[in-house]
Amino acid sequence: EPEVTQTPSHQVTQMGQEVILRCVPISNHLYFYWYRQILGQKVEFLVSFYNNEISEKSEIFDDQFSVERPDGSNFTLKIRSTKLEDSAMYFCASSPRVREAHGYTFGSGTRLTVV
Amino acid sequence: AQSVTQPDIHITVSEGASLELRCNYSYGATPYLFWYVQSPGQGLQLLLKYFSGDTLVQGIKGFEAEFKRSQSSFNLRKPSVHWSDAAEYFCAVVYTMEYGNKLVFGAGTILRVKS
Numbered sequence: 001e002p003e004v005t006q007t008p009s010h011q012v013t014q015m016g017q018e019v020i021l022r023c024v025p026i027s028n029h030l031y032f033y034w035y036r037q038i039l040g041q042k043v044e045f046l047v048s049f050y051n052n053e054i055s056e057k058s059e060i061f062d063d064q065f066s067v068e069r070p071d072g073s074n075f076t077l078k079i080r081s082t083k084l085e086d087s088a089m090y091f092c093a094s095s096p097r098v099r100e101a102h103g104y105t106f107g108s109g110t111r112l113t114v115v
Numbered sequence: 116a117q118s119v120t121q122p123d124i125h126i127t128v129s130e131g132a133s134l135e136l137r138c139n140y141s142y143g144a145t146p147y148l149f150w151y152v153q154s155p156g157q158g159l160q161l162l163l164k165y166f167s168g169d170t171l172v173q174g175i176k177g178f179e180a181e182f183k184r185s186q187s188s189f190n191l192r193k194p195s196v197h198w199s200d201a202a203e204y205f206c207a208v209v210y211t212m213e214y215g216n217k218l219v220f221g222a223g224t225i226l227r228v229k230s
Contacts, residue, residue: 031215042222043159043205048215055214091159093218101147101209101216102166108158 002026006092006107013082013114021077021110023092029103032075033093034067036060037109043091049075082114117142117210121221128196129229136191136224138206147209148189149218150180154202162204165189176200201228 005024013019025032034046047057049067064080075094079086092107118141128134140146147166151159163174170182180191189206203225207218 033215033217035218043207043218043220045217045219048212048217050214056212056217089158095216101211102164104149104209104216104218106151106159106161111156 002105004092004094004105004107006090006110008110009108010111011113013112015084015114016081019079019082019112021079021090021092021112023075023077023107024073025075025092025094026096026103026105027073029094029096029105031055031095031097032067032069033095034077035091035093035106037089037091038085039088046077046090079112082112084114087112087114117208117219119206119208119219119221121204121206121224123224124222125225125227127227127229130198131195134191134193134196134200134226136204136206136226138189138191138221139187140189140206140208141187142208142210144211146182146189147216148180148182149207149209150174150178150189150191151205151207152176152202153205153223159205162191196226196228198228198230201226 007022032049037043047061048055066078089109091109096103120139149164150162162178163172165172165182203223205223206221210217
């Protein structure tokens with residue numbers, strides 16, 4: 001079964017540092033997403049990406065966040081200057097087509113710890 | 116606005132007993148609904164999903180869920196719980212955007228299994 005792959009599985013970074021979380025979506029999917037889960041809380045939508053641009057973002061996704069699809073396979077989330085409150089599990093997801101949530105698939109997550 | 120309510124924060128059941136986890140959603144159109152399970156520090160594992168058709172949906176690990184439009188509910192059930200089912204369970208509804216789909220998650224229910 002096709003998978004969404006996320007690397008690294010765990011990253012520790014110092015406050016104020018930039019961090020890049022990486023994802024390889026399923027190859028024939030067109031829509032890409034990032035979600036965040038702060039410890040003990042629910043999973044929250046951050047951003048969706050289609051046709052090489054952001055299609056929707058939540059109020060959480062402020063100027064310190066950016067997303068990119070630098071090549072044909074990777075999808076990245078960059079946090080410019082990390083804060084303690086950015087510590088969370090970050091999930092990447094992809095889906096094949098709009099209004100087709102059948103293939104919506106999450107990666108296994110990257111646990112980001114900001115110290 | 117789309118929302119998902121999981122009224123029970125914690126549930127404790129005895130091993131071998133039956134289980135029902137409640138989920139209520141708010142969504143204007145026909146909902147697409149998911150149940151995920153998450154062990155501590157781990158990713159999201161899809162248990163089952165409902166898109167259309169038969170309102171009783173079978174999933175992995177012996178779980179099932181029933182969609183009831185009149186009650187805006189999608190409750191998860193298992194006839195006999197195993198100790199390995201102890202985890203956190205999330206219900207989610209798909210919100211269709213112009214470009215892509217966003218999952219809106221409930222706050223989760225933590226299941227404890229006592230022997």
